[in-house]
Amino acid sequence: MGSFTSNAGDAGLKLKMPSSREFLGGDLLAQSLAALGCKVAFGLHGGHLDAFLIGCSDANIDLIDTRHETVAVQAAESYAKVSNKVGVCFVTANSGFSNGIPGLATAFADRSPIFCITSSPPLRDAETNSLQGFHDQVVVAKPITKFAHRVTNVEEIPRIVAHAWRTAIAGAPGPVLLDCPIDVLFSPPQLDRIAWGAINRPLPYGAAADPGAVKEVAQLWSQAKRPAFITGTGARGDSFAANFLKLAEATNTPVFYSPKYGSIIPHGHRLRGGPAVRLALLPTINEQPPDLLILLGARTGFLLGGRGGAVIPNSDCKLIQVDVDGSEIGKSHAVDCGIVSTSQNFVEQMLSASVKSASSDEWVKTASSLKDLNEFDDQPEETSPGRLHPYHAIRKVYQSLPEGSIVIIDGGEAGSWSLQLLELARANLAMVSTGYLGFLGNGWGYALGAAVADPSRLVVSIHGDGSAGFHLAELDTFVRFKLKVLTIVMNNSVWAMSLAGQELIYGEKTPQRQASKLNPAAEYETVAAGLQCASAKVNKVADIPGAVEKLVNSGKPGLLNLIISENPIHPGTKAMLNVNVGKDWIVVPYYDNIPRPYYKT
Template sequence: MPRPRSTDGGELVARTLKQFGVEVAFGLHGGHLDSLLVGFHRNHIRLIDTRHEAVAVNAADGYARSTGRLGVAFATAASGYSNAIAGLATAYADRSPLLLLTSSPPLRDAEQNALQGSIDQIAMANPLSKWAHRVTVVEEIPSLVSFAIRKALAGAPGPVVLDLPIDVLFGPADEARIDHGGGARMPAPPSPSPAAVREALGLLRNAERPVIIAGGGVRGRAASELLVAFAERSGIPVFNQQTSFGAMPADHPLNGFAAGHLAVLQMVHGKGPDLVLLLGARRGMFLGARGGAIVPDSAKVVQVDIDASEIGRFRPFDLGITADSAETLRAFLDTDTERWPERSAWANAAVMIHRRERSFANEPTVVNGRLHPFHAIRETLRALQPGATLIVDGGEMGSWVGESAHEARPKRIIGHGGYLGFLGIGFGIAIGAQVADPGSRVILLMGDGAFGLHLQELETMARHGLPIVTVVVNNACWGMSIHGQEAVYGNEAGIVSRLADSDYDIAARGLGAAGERVSRIEDVGPAIRRALASGKATCINLTVSGEVTHPITPTMVGYTDDPNTIVIPYYDNVPRR
C-alpha cells in the first residue's frame, strides 16, 4: 500500500487555489502532474479533461469570459505545454484572466537532455502572458500562486503561467517554512477621480447623439448590472464589441448589438454619434481600425480603460479615464443627480439598425441544391429558447450569425476569433461556458473548417455530460478564404480553400455524441429542438451553399477596381506608387 503523503507541492497549489475560490480546472493528464491532480481531487476542485491541451486552455478562457473570474488550466511538460501555447496566445490577445499550470523535469536535470526537458517554457510564455515564472522552492508555492492570480486579475486582465518542476510538485513541504505571501484577498479595482466623473457626465449630457461602446471591461454580472442601470438612467444606446455581448440583455430596448452597426447607422440616417463613450473597449480592428466608419472622426471620445496605455493609443480622445469600467459606471450613477435630456428618437433610430429587415430575407432558401446560409442560420437561431449562450467560431459563418443573432434573444454571445482570429477555439470556449453556467443552454455554431480543427472534443462533451449543441455550418469550403480569393483574383480562386462535404454527424456518433444531418429548411427548427430536448451533446450537420458570399468578405479584403490601389486583404489598402 502507498504510504500516506505529507503535504507536497501539488497539495499546496490546490489548497491555495481553493482559498481563492477556484472550483474547476481544465486540462489533459501527464505524469508530471499527478501530485497536482491528486491535490485537486483532495481539495474538491472539479477536473474537466479534454482531448487537446489548447482546448483545455480555451475552456479556462471560456470559463473566465462567462464569469469574469479566473480560469485555471493545466498541461504537462514540453509536448503538452507546446500544445497549450495556442490557447495562451488567444487569452493574451483578448485579455482573458487565466492561470496555466505546467511542469518540467527535475531542477537537477537542467541541460541534461532529460525527458520533456529540451525547451525553455518560461521564454516561450513571456511574449504571450502577463507573467511567467518557474518555481524552485516548494515552500514558496502559496506565495507565488497568490501572486500569479493577482497578476492575472489586476489591471488589464490576462493569462499567467507557473512552471512547477516535477521534483517541486512531488517534494514534501516543511510546514514551518511555508510562505503564504499576501493571502487570498484581492485589492480593490481603481476608481475614477471625481473631477473626471463630472467632466464625463457633462460631455454625455450635452451631446445630441451619444452612444456607449462596451468592451471586455464590462465582463461579469456586476459590471453588466451597472451598465444596464446607467443606460436606462441616461437613455444612451449601448453597442458591443465581440468581448462584451451579453452585458446588455438581448431584448433590452437600448441594446444596439454589434458596434459595427454604427457604420450602417451613418449610411442610413446620414448622421452617426457625436459622442462615443468607449467603456473598456480597445480601439483597433473591432472598431474600424484607422477609419471613422464606426467611431466618426468628428465625434468626441470619452475613453475608459484600466490600462492607461490604451487610451489614445493611435487616435485622439477628448477625455481619458484610467479606471475599472464597473467602478466608473458606479461612480457615474452615484454622482449623477441632474435630469437627462430626452433622446428617445435618437436611441430608437440607433438600436433599430440591427432589427432592420435583411436583404437576404428575400433570397431563395436553396442555392444549387444546398441551403442558403442566411436562412439556415436564422432558422437555427429562431428555434432556440431565450437566454441561451451562443458561441460563434468561424470566418464568414460568424457574419451570417450576426445577421440574426438578436432573434435568439441570447443571454450572451462569445464571438469568433478574437484579436487573433483563431479558428477552432469554439469547442473549448463552449466547454468552459457550459461548466460555468450548468443551467444555461450552450449553442456552438461553427464553420466546417473550424470544426475540423478539434472535432474530437465532442467526446469530451459527451464524457462529461455537457449538453452542448454544436451546429456545423457545412459549406464544404473555407468560406471567407475562397470568397476573399474570388473578390481579389476572380477565376483563380479556390486555392487550398475547398473541403469535402463530410459526414460530421456520423463522426459525432462515433465519439459518443448524438448526430443529425439537416439539408431541408423545414427540418432545421425541429432538429434543433430535438437536440435541445435530448439533454445530450449533439452535433447538427447543417449543409449550406458555399456559393453565397456575405458582403462583409469583399469589404474585409478591401476589394476595389481602382488601378492606383494595391489591395492588402484584411488590412488598409495602400496607394500604388
C-alpha cells in the same frame, strides 16, 4: 485526513493532510489555488503533474480533462469570461506546454485572466536532454503572459501562487504561468517554513476615475444629442449590469456591444442596440452617426471596424474611452477623454454625478432599429440544390433555440453571418471566440468552459466546417462530462472567407482555388454519432426547427451538420477586401488599402 494550521498567524492556511500518504508540493499547490477560489481546472494528464492532480481531489477541485491542451487553455479562458473568476488549466511538461501555447497567445491578446500550471523535469536534470525537458518553458511563455515563473523551492509555492493570481486580474487581466518542476511537486514541504505571502489576504480594489475626468465626461454627455455606449469584455457581471442599466436609462443612451462579449442589456429593452458593427449601417438609412461614443471596457481595432470610421466615426464625434489599461486608450483613435478605471467604478461615479443628456427618443429608436436591418430576407432559401443560403440557415437556427442560451461564434464567413443575426438568438450571453488573433477553432474550448461555468444553460457553439475540424474530438469531452452543448457546423465544403478573398481579388472566373477546398462528402453528424452525441444533417430550412428541438431535448450533447452554400459572400468580407478602388491603390486583403507610390499609364 488530518489538518495542519500554520504558525504564521492569520496569513497562513489550514492545510488538509492526507491520511494514507505524505503531504507533497502538489498538495500545497492545489490547496493554495483552492484558497483563492479555484473550484475547477481544465487540462490533459501528464505524469509530471500527478502530485498536483491527486492533490486537487483532496482540495475539492474538479478536473475537466480534454482531448487537446489547446482546448484546455481556451476552456479556462471562456470559463473566466462566463464566471468572472480566474480560469485555471494544467498542461504537462514541454509537449503539453507546446500544445497549450496557442491558448496562452489568445488569452494574452484578449486579456483573459487564466492561471496555467505546467511542470518540467527535475531541477538537477537541466540541460541533459531529459524527457520532455528541451524548451525552457518560462522563457518561451514570457512574451505571451503577464507573468511566468519557475518554482524552485516547494515552501515558496503559496507565496508565488498568490502573486501570480493577483497578477492575472490586476489592471488589464491576462494569463500567468507557473512551471512547477516534478521534483518540487513530489517533495514534502517543511511546514514551518512555508512562505504564505498574500495567500489569505483580500484582493486589491479596482481603479477609479479621476474626479476631474468625471466632470469632463458629464459635460461632454450633456452636449450630446446622439450618444451611444459600446461595451466590451471589461463590462460584465451581474452587479455591474444593474448599475449600468440605471445609468443608460437615466441618460437615454443606447447600448451596443463588441463582438467579444455581449450584451448586458436585456432583450426587448428599448436601449438595446445590438452588435456595434451595426453602427456602420446608419448611412444606409440616411441617418447621422453618434456624436458621442463611450467605449466601456471595449478595445478599438478590427472588431470595431478598425480606423476606417464606419463604426467609430473619425470626425464630428466625441470619443470617451474607459479602460483598466491606460496604454489601450487612444491606441488607434483620437480620444477626447481617456479614463483609467474599472467599468464598475466608472458607472458608479457617473451615477453619483447625475449626468444629464440631450439624447432624444427619436435617436434611441433609430439606434435600436439597426439590429433589425437585414437585406437578405427576400433572397431564396437555397442558392443551389441541396445547399441553403447561409443567412436563412442560421436565421432559422437562432429562431429555433431556447431563449437564454449561451452562443459561441467561431469561423470566418460562418462567424460573420452568425454575428449579423445574433440578436435573433435571444441569448443570455454571446461571444465571438476568434478574438484579436482571428484564431479559428477557439470555439471548442470556449463552449467547454462556458458549459462548465454555467451548466444551467444550453451552450450553442457555431462553427464553419473549417473551424469545426480543429478539435472535433472534444465532442467526446462534452459527452464524458454530460455537458449541455449543441454544436452547429455551417458546412459549405470550403474555407469560405479565403475563397471569397481569392475570387474578389483575382476574379470570380479564375480557375485557381488555392488551399481553400474542403471535403464535400464529410459527414460530421456520423463522427458525432460515433462519439455518442445526438446528431442530424439538414439541407432544408423547414427541417431546421424540428432537428434543433430533437437535439436540444436528446439529453446528450448534439451536433447539427447544416449544409449551406459558399455563396453569397458576406457583405462584411467584401467591405474588408474593398477591391473596387481603382488603379491608384494597392489592395491589401483584410486591411486598409494603401496608395501606390507611383502609377504609370
